Amino acid sequence: MDSDTDDEWVEEHELEMLDRAKVVALRIITHRVLGFARADDCVKIVTPTMELLNRIIDLDGQVTGPGQSNEG
Secondary structure, three states: OOHHHOOOOOOHHHOOHHHHHHHHHHHHHHHHHHHOOOOOOHHHHHHHHHHHHHHHHHOOOOOOOOOOOOOO
16 A cells, blocks of 8 residues: 555544445445345345445445446
């Protein structure tokens, strides 16, 4: 990691409101996926959620990429 972009870990209560909302949302969708872990068609059910999680990770916490809009 580049020293100019090193991030520091902070306590959750120290995060900005938007970042705390992201943490809560990640918990919710993670628990949703875990809730279907034993379903016969779990792969079909959780694939969209896992794709979203991977996209968020790939985009450093953002849902949309540069130049894209969240407005539909």
